Amino acid sequence: GRLSRFEKPRQKAAAVLMLVVLSMHGAAVAQQVQEPQASGAGALLENSNASPLLTELGPLAMAGDVRAQTQLGRALLLGDGIDQDIKAGIVLLEAAAAAGSAEAWFRLGNAYSDASFYDFDAMRALEAYRQAISLGSANAYVGLGKLLEAGAGNIPADSEAAIAAYEAAIASGVGARAQIALAQGHLRGRFGELSDPTVGEEIYRQLAIADDLTAQVQLGQALLDGDEVDQDIDAGIGLLEAAAEAGSADAWQRLGDVFSRGTHQEVDGARALEAYNVAVALGSPRAYLEIGRLLTGNAGVPADPQGAIDAYEAAISSGDAALKARAELALAQGHLTGLFGAMSDNTKSLKIYDRLADAGNTQAKLQLGVSLVQGDGIAQDADRGIALLEEAAAEGSVDAWFRLGDFYSAGQFVELNGARALEAYQQAVALGSEWAYLQIGRVLEGGAGLPADPQGAIAAYESAIANGNSDLATRAETRLAQGHLGGRFGPLSSPEEGLRISERLALAGDVGAQVRLGQALILGEEIERDIDGGSTLLEAAAAEGSSDAWLRLGDAFSDGLVLEIDVPRAVNAYNQAIAIGDPRGYLRLGGILEGGEEAGIPADPQGALAAYESAAAAETPDLSARAKLAMAQGHLAGQFGELSDPFEGERIFHCLMAAGDSSAIVQLAWVLLEGDGIEQNTDRAISL
Numbered sequence: 001g002r003l004s005r006f007e008k009p010r011q012k013a014a015a016v017l018m019l020v021v022l023s024m025h026g027a028a029v030a031q032q033v034q035e036p037q038a039s040g041a042g043a044l045l046e047n048s049n050a051s052p053l054l055t056e057l058g059p060l061a062m063a064g065d066v067r068a069q070t071q072l073g074r075a076l077l078l079g080d081g082i083d084q085d086i087k088a089g090i091v092l093l094e095a096a097a098a099a100g101s102a103e104a105w106f107r108l109g110n111a112y113s114d115a116s117f118y119d120f121d122a123m124r125a126l127e128a129y130r131q132a133i134s135l136g137s138a139n140a141y142v143g144l145g146k147l148l149e150a151g152a153g154n155i156p157a158d159s160e161a162a163i164a165a166y167e168a169a170i171a172s173g174v175g176a177r178a179q180i181a182l183a184q185g186h187l188r189g190r191f192g193e194l195s196d197p198t199v200g201e202e203i204y205r206q207l208a209i210a211d212d213l214t215a216q217v218q219l220g221q222a223l224l225d226g227d228e229v230d231q232d233i234d235a236g237i238g239l240l241e242a243a244a245e246a247g248s249a250d251a252w253q254r255l256g257d258v259f260s261r262g263t264h265q266e267v268d269g270a271r272a273l274e275a276y277n278v279a280v281a282l283g284s285p286r287a288y289l290e291i292g293r294l295l296t297g298n299a300g301v302p303a304d305p306q307g308a309i310d311a312y313e314a315a316i317s318s319g320d321a322a323l324k325a326r327a328e329l330a331l332a333q334g335h336l337t338g339l340f341g342a343m344s345d346n347t348k349s350l351k352i353y354d355r356l357a358d359a360g361n362t363q364a365k366l367q368l369g370v371s372l373v374q375g376d377g378i379a380q381d382a383d384r385g386i387a388l389l390e391e392a393a394a395e396g397s398v399d400a401w402f403r404l405g406d407f408y409s410a411g412q413f414v415e416l417n418g419a420r421a422l423e424a425y426q427q428a429v430a431l432g433s434e435w436a437y438l439q440i441g442r443v444l445e446g447g448a449g450l451p452a453d454p455q456g457a458i459a460a461y462e463s464a465i466a467n468g469n470s471d472l473a474t475r476a477e478t479r480l481a482q483g484h485l486g487g488r489f490g491p492l493s494s495p496e497e498g499l500r501i502s503e504r505l506a507l508a509g510d511v512g513a514q515v516r517l518g519q520a521l522i523l524g525e526e527i528e529r530d531i532d533g534g535s536t537l538l539e540a541a542a543a544e545g546s547s548d549a550w551l552r553l554g555d556a557f558s559d560g561l562v563l564e565i566d567v568p569r570a571v572n573a574y575n576q577a578i579a580i581g582d583p584r585g586y587l588r589l590g591g592i593l594e595g596g597e598e599a600g601i602p603a604d605p606q607g608a609l610a611a612y613e614s615a616a617a618a619e620t621p622d623l624s625a626r627a628k629l630a631m632a633q634g635h636l637a638g639q640f641g642e643l644s645d646p647f648e649g650e651r652i653f654h655c656l657m658a659a660g661d662s663s664a665i666v667q668l669a670w671v672l673l674e675g676d677g678i679e680q681n682t683d684r685a686i687s688l
Contacts, residue, residue: 057072074093078321081319096676105132119445123155141168148162161190173496220237237264253287260299286323289314289330308334314332324406329352373403389403390430398433402439431597434472461476461479461480474505480512515537583623590630608634635649
């Protein structure tokens, strides 16, 4: 019954192939395929724009040649040397399979088990692999093993059967490919209780001893990552270098990754670029993508816009359909974001994005959609941007759902819509994004204009904590602690629970929790006051680079409410925060330097003005406005001594008022009412 769909496969394949030829290369080539023996056919094909692969295999496939059908079907399926046409490739493979081609059955099994190629159908994949095996395909054992290892659709995972399939492949002579699959299954726990990392490690080591380059690369990467083996970075790099010296393009590619990303070794852009260039020379076009990235000025490599563009265009011309799409996206993004300097061209970017989006490229829809909504580098068109994001989301893009949630919950570029934001985040969760639970919790706390749902928010954070990702769990616990301590969960808020979570995180070394708990201990907020303990926690967090901890220490040393006033230590704390990159330190430092004798140190009007000006230049609007307000007040009150300028103070006030700063309006009204630094004007003060 399952094979009934292969009836008359040759006629079906011929019809589809003819449509492909007609659409791609015109009637002249179609006539040549129909009449392969016609006089003058060779010259006619040479003058057409048919791909060499189609020219060579097309007539043979049309005539029922099984080998040609298999080769051309695979090429069409993968876009290898010919424009990709998945449906036509499937039909040709089905025809060859029905005629008894083990290779065609194997390729069909791969296609049915990979949703990126065709409609996922685990049962059809299983049947195809079994047919391939019955016809003598050892490679099909590997495909069957992978299907049984993971389980899919109506097929439950069967670790024992998966292991047996891999062992059958090894016994049939497939060799390293099956051994590596077996090793990875053991190392990554894919065989459940039957997984044995020591077995996987031993397989890798035996392959490496046997000078198997693929095994050397796989084992080297496993050692680098500590992937179910003891991490040994030097040994991992050594294996990759050995495989690279023996001519492995994949090893050179991975060495380039090691030196360009800095995850396992200090970043060395020059060595990374050299490794990628060797990988290209050995036939790995994937390295072009990384060369392009480096030449835009990454990893310390001097920017070379033309070189980057050339690298991306080389990847596009490689003949690999998936690589071509990635390179086109990188090229479009580079033009849009100005990575190519004076050579950046937004019109080229839009053309690429539009073409890819029209062709159904989900990532292009995502990137173009975000840029249109935000107006990044192109004219803003929020409606079209949202439409593209919704298309990408409907195609299964988690990032698109996430972005839709962000836009609708912020209301910055599109109208605020909490209900749609919540739905978008829930869709992201349904597609496997546990991180969306954080956003769901935030929305249910009462954000995005929705009524607060404390129970729902707490449940969302607890779901994030339960997912097993330690980084996400820490973030979710932090939100829970903040919600309880800040009363954001209404009657469900429990300061005791918030402190308990903060204490656990602080003991685990979480810097944010150390700051929260330290501040609570210093102030005695919902907990017995322990100034020494709180100070110790803040100092520990500060030593780990927390600017927030330095700011709180500075406040404690400067206001004298809980710690003895120590202005030099306060100044040092604020400067430490500034050095870390937190401009809030400038505002506090300005206040100390302006106060002078009140703060127990000589007044420094010039230093105070410089600090306020640095804070005013910050990209944070609220901080900038507060710094400008402090400058205006200082000028009007004569706090800057000889540098005080009442007219400058009033000018700053008026600028803030024109920008709608209500605090500035109130402050100027008070100054006018008191006649503090400027002529008194009661009527105008009351009006303000």
